[in-house]
Structures are given as structure tokens and as C-alpha cells.
Amino acid sequence: MKLKSQIVGLPVLSIIDVASLGKVEDLVINPDTGSVDFLIVEPEQWYLERRLISIQDVAGIGEDALTTETKTNVVSIAKVPAALELLKREVEVTGSRVMTRKGRLNGTIDEIVIDEQTGKISACRWVAGDGSRTGLIPADLVITFGKGMLVVKENFEAALVENTSQIHTETVHMPVVEKAPAEAAEDPLQFFEDKQKQYLIGRTVTTDILSDNGEMIAEQGQRVTKEMVDNAVAADKFVELTLNTRE
Structure with missing residues (x-):
């Protein structure tokens, strides 16, 4: 289980596309079912429109990121009438x-x-x-x-x-994207990291990545190596490295 405060602010990352899609700005609550149906995604650039992702399209919610299979799961709010109707009802719960x-x-x-x-x-x-x-x-x-x-x-x-x-809750299974058995057994965030490692190796670092104590993990312009990825994971800088590479 997660608190709202543990979800809001998380970066939204695409597993397949290896891309940052923004960060969770707020939750869209359905008062009829007592559930979070959508999450509003704040874009990385202030001038872009806010979008949303259905809770059914969330692959995992970890300590460092919220993951989804593909960037196409994050869509314009205007394209989802059900979400617009819920937003009009303005049910926040927190503060009530x-x-x-x-x-x-x-x-x-x-x-x-x-x-x-x-x-x-x-x-x-x-x-x-x-x-x-x-x-x-x-x-x-x-x-x-x-x-x-x-x-x-x-x-x-x-x-x-x-x-x-x-708290005793009824077990309800949401529809999920079908995966091979080996993938399905993994933690979603771990699955994301494994996918990222495959894509990262050979990409170019776009900014210096430093550990919290100032040690260099990756220099701008370097090609990502497996050792570099392992060092980033050990220093808790894996997400930062992921977001600062290019082909």
C-alpha cells in the first residue's frame, strides 16, 4: 500500500521507450468506487500541457519512480472524457x-x-x-x-x-499487460531497471553524474558501460543516469 504523499512527485518512466514522461502531480479520485482511477502527470517543460495515466496502465510504483510499459499510456486529459468528468467533481479526500x-x-x-x-x-x-x-x-x-x-x-x-x-482489503486483480513468466515474477521496478540497463549501455552521457560524496560516476560525453551502470546503482544514482543519456 502507498500513501498519496509517496506517489505525488514521483517521476513517471517508460519501460519500453526508456524515457522520462514527467512526474505525478495529483491523483484523480472516483468517489463512486472509492478509488484512484487516473494520475495527473506534470510535464518536464512548464509550457506543455498536463496529461494523465490510467491506474490500470501503471506497471509499478516504487520508492524512486512510477513505471509504465510505454509512453503512449500517458495521454492528453482532453482525450479521456471519464477523467474530465471526475475532475469536474473535485473530490480530493485529503483536506476533507x-x-x-x-x-x-x-x-x-x-x-x-x-x-x-x-x-x-x-x-x-x-x-x-x-x-x-x-x-x-x-x-x-x-x-x-x-x-x-x-x-x-x-x-x-x-x-x-x-x-x-x-487493514483488510478485498483482493482485486487489475488487467495487466501479459508478460513472459520470467518477467512477470519480477518486481516491476526491478524489471524497469533491467530493461534500462540493456538500453543504457553504449548511450552517451549528457551531464556529469556524481555520487553524494562527490565521486565521479559518469562524465559528460562518455559512453555508458556496464561498470558505470553498476556504480550508478550502488550510489543510488541509477535514475539520474537514466534521465541524462542520449543515443
């Missing part, structure tokens, strides 16, 4: 006030927990009105995801949980 079925207001939501495999909102992190208490409201206690308001079952406070391991 919490109200019980009988009309009792109590606190706000400052974070949501998302099952990255299905897009379902598994829980909402509640903060009491006086800030004295917090906890996770499991999705089965939520009655309505509304604009600026989350309606929950009465006495929800008694059913709060402290961490995501206590």
Missing part, C-alpha cells in the same frame, strides 16, 4: 472534513492509503478536530466520498486502526 451519518462533525482527513495494485482507497488518515488524536479510517467505514466532506459510519472512532497492516 469528517461527518458521521447522523451529522456529527469531527476532524479532517490529511492523508489517504492506496492499494497500488487496484487503485482502491484502503483507508483515510483522520485527525481529530483538536489535533489530539489520529488514526486510520478503513474504507468499509466510509459511506460517501464527497467534495470537501467524508461521510462515515457513526462511532467510527472506536474502529480506527493504527497502521496499514491492520
